[in-house]
Amino acid sequence: MAKHFSEYEKQIIKLNMLKEGKKLFEKYGIKKTSIDKIVESVGIAKGSFYTFYESKESMAYDLIxxxxxxxxxxxxxxxxxxxxxxxxxxxxxxxxxxxLNYMDEEPLLHVLNNPQLLNEIWSKMNENERQRGICQDQSRVQDFVEIAKKKGYKLTESSSVFNAALLSFFMIYINQSMVGESGDNALEFMMKAAFDKLFIKD
Structure with a gap:
């Protein structure tokens, strides 16, 4: 049975869960990290885990x-x-x-390049969690577009196309070992071509 925690205790426990969970996910991967391992590392009962998350996938998504x-x-x-x-x-x-270079410091982000695992995580998200991710993507794109406007540029395509381009660059970057030693140069060339086309003087 889950213990009743004060709001302050909940904040501290959740921070510890995220800290320890991140270490475990990075070391063993999401599939091989059990809820038992997470609660053991934090020092709480297994039932208490569900006070904070519906599944370990929800926790991993929160971290991402x-x-x-x-x-x-x-x-x-x-x-x-x-x-x-x-x-x-x-x-x-x-x-x-x-x-993109920042990705090298955060192995968890490479989950986004594993369609099967990503689908498993997405299937276990509740609507609020899914909406948070969608809103973050939209907010990121909107921030870029707003700054472009202030600099006298306009977006020539829809924001969804722009977001898809950003995601595509990420996919190419983390798979650059399959492209070869010229992968960086090719990716930079594609980025320049895309942004020159996506943003023009208003």
């Missing part, structure tokens, strides 16, 4: 979304910095490229 929030905060800082030297499409290219 938190990582994406931190990554986007860095993106905004980098974009403003690059805009001091470059026009918007070029500044965006350097910004996204830097974000």
């Amino acid at each position: 979304l938190d990582i994406e929030v931190k990554m986007h905060d860095e993106e905004m800082k980098n974009l403003h910095s690059f805009l001091q030297k470059f026009e918007y499409p070029e500044a965006l290219k350097y910004t996204v490229w830097k974000s």
Whole structure:
């Protein structure tokens, strides 16, 4: 039976769960990490886990979304910095490229390149969790578009096309070993071509 926790205790326990869960997911993978391992590392009863998450997949998704929030905060800082030297499409290219390098520091993000595992995670999300992910993607794209407008550029395609392009660059980046040693140059070329086409002077 789950113990009753105060709101303060819940905050502390959830932070510990996320910290320990991240370590376990990165070490063993999501499939091989059991809820038993997570609660043991945190020091709570198994029943208490469900006070916070419906499944370990929900927890993994929460971690991924938190990582994406931190990554986007860095993106905004980098974009403003690059805009001091470059026009918007070029500044965006350097910004996204830097974000791709950020992926190397966060192995959990590579889940997004495993369709089977991603479908398993998505199938166990409740509607609120799914909506959070959708809203984060929309917010990221909107932030880029708003800054473009301030710099005198407009998006020539729908925001969903722009978002799909960003996701495609991520997919190519984490599979660059399959492309060969020229993969970085090819990806940078594609990014430049895409952003020059997606954003034009208004």
